[in-house]
Amino acid sequence: MIEAAELEAGNTVxxxxxxxxxxxxxxxxxxxxxxxxxxxxxxxLKTNHVRELRFHPDDKLQDVALERQVMEYLYTDGDAFYFMHPETFEQLSLAREAIGPYEKFLQPNMRIPVELFEDTPIRVVFPETVELKVVVAPPGLREHETATYKTVVLENGLEVLAPQFIKEGDIVKVEVATGKYLERVRRDGKKG
Structure with missing residues (x-):
């Protein structure tokens, strides 16, 4: 049990x-x-609905410990997303509601943490950022090279605003929560 006054973002109850x-x-x-x-x-975590509640500081809530396992994303079939444990090859599925709006960031063979409660998958824990390849990028405008942004299309179909110097084939870092361009990742491992 946990008191309401001890609750913080990230707890599960x-x-x-x-x-x-x-x-x-x-x-x-x-x-x-x-x-x-x-x-x-x-x-x-089942329906993805958000509730706002208030508690007295000494109210007790049942805290839940979730088990976290790194799984490999395999494929989507209708409203189910299938993942596989990389060592035991056991497969499990999650409903589309459990993935939420971040499904566009799942790539085949991507390894990602999945939280389980009593051996039942509850949710996928997405990273804060992902690196994606630019597949469509219009040519940059010389006179607005640093001040304006252009729309580019990434390998997952997401359209983001990026600086004029971004071109097709570049790898860019995107914030998962907002879908916002953060930076270019250079091929030699340095950020650009």
């Missing part, structure tokens, strides 16, 4: 029979007759 991931938890001190409250944003 069971509430009303469902498993929730804590997105944020803020303690607000009370005044006068009103005691302090903990305002919590929770994401249901």
């Amino acid at each position: 069971r509430l009303d029979g469902d498993i929730y991931h804590v997105l944020s938890a803020e303690y607000h001190a009370g005044g006068g007759q009103f005691g302090g409250m903990v305002f919590v944003r929770l994401k249901n």
Whole structure:
């Protein structure tokens, strides 16, 4: 059990029979007759719905320990995404809702952590950034080389705004949460 005052982003709790991931938890001190409250944003790991609740600081919640295993993404079949454990070759599937809007960042044979609860896959833990190849990039404009951005298409079909010097074949780093271009990755391993 964990007290509401100890909750922080990243915790996992069971509430009303469902498993929730804590997105944020803020303690607000009370005044006068009103005691302090903990305002919590929770994401249901089964349905992906977000709830906002408030608790008294000493309310007890059931904390849940999730097991994290690195799996290899295999393929998608309808609304199911299939992953394989690289050592045991055991396969498991997750519903499209568990992947959420980040499905465009899954690439075949990509190794990625999957969180399990009682041997049931709950969610995929995406990295903060991914490196993707640029497949379509219009030529840059000389007079606006550093001040303006152009739209490029990445290997996963995502369109991002990138600097004028980015060209087809470049590898770029993209932030997963926002889909925003961060930087070019040079072939020799240095960032550009």
